[in-house]
Amino acid sequence: MTATIAYDRAVSNLIDELSATGHVTHKSYRKTSVTLHHNGARLSHQGVLNVWKTRPASAHFDVDAAGAVAQYVKVNEYAWAVGDTAGNQSTISIEMANETLAPGWTITEATWKNAARLAGWHFAKVIGERPSRNNLFYHHHWSSTACAGPYMDKIYDKVLAAAQEAYDHFKDSHPAPGPHTEPFPGASFFQTGRKSPIVAAMHRRLVAEGCNRYQSSANSDVWGPGDVNSYAAFQRKLGLAGDDANGIPGKISWDKLQVPNV
Structure with a gap:
């Protein structure tokens, strides 16, 4: 469905x-x-x-x-x-x-x-x-x-x-972390509505690589760098699955971003 x-x-x-x-x-x-x-x-x-x-x-x-x-x-x-x-x-x-x-x-x-x-x-x-x-x-x-x-x-x-x-x-609200949310440095900045340098870098990379392309490939319903559905689509594009593709930036996603030519 x-x-x-x-x-x-x-x-x-x-x-x-x-x-x-x-x-x-x-x-x-x-x-x-x-x-x-x-x-x-x-x-x-x-x-x-x-x-x-x-x-x-x-x-x-x-x-x-x-x-x-x-x-x-x-x-x-x-x-x-x-x-x-x-x-x-x-x-x-x-x-x-x-x-x-x-x-x-x-x-x-x-x-x-x-x-x-x-x-x-x-x-x-x-x-x-x-x-x-x-x-x-x-x-x-x-x-x-x-x-x-x-x-x-x-x-x-x-x-x-x-x-x-x-x-x-x-506009500044973000989902509360669930039990499987990836821990990452600066998480408190994200949850309080302030973007850490890591999150900002992720968003720049999303734009640079083409958020629309990731969204379409994963049938995500919402467009836009930084929103939950688009980020979850991006995580799946990076190879994450299940609870790791939860739309919340974290260490696993960040480590994946370090791989050249993602």
Whole structure:
């Protein structure tokens, strides 16, 4: 089963079920923005999937009326979401369930706040830039539609502020070491959000060797030097396996990096 993102909250996994419809383009792109949508109905996660089983459309995520998250498309892949080719290549699309239908198309606070939080996570862990008016969009940014609706237009500033707050929370966060985490000099610097010279050197090497190439070869879901999934893919490229390929820099990875022509 294709894994969901390494979010700090539960994510329902509907990736393979949507992929089976053929309404996903399995080609990876660098993501530079997040786009919010309303799904035009009071749909559950399964309800969204049922619509997309017959309608040729897709999006990366859905946030339901209670604020719960489901994933349908791998983050780096092309979703059939915004009605614009360049937009589908570059943006991460998040659907939101409606509380009411036309003409208001309101969305609960639990839904839009959790969508904004999810957007902030992607800006911190995937895109690498703080949310702003230049990269946090509604669907109508890309094509002629009212989506995400008049209610969301009125509260855009609140949504942006919530996404920025989430970004600030996530941008320096790192996973706590598990029982099999590799010990390495300067580990405390990494865990407190400060990069030791060793970690900085690892990141430079990741960039120099081509993080995208490592990511694609390992089917990693998140792009970017230093994030957990990309680093785990890099560790596997270096020949690590099992608990050693945990996405956390350590001595074993560092020793592997010393081998010429890795």
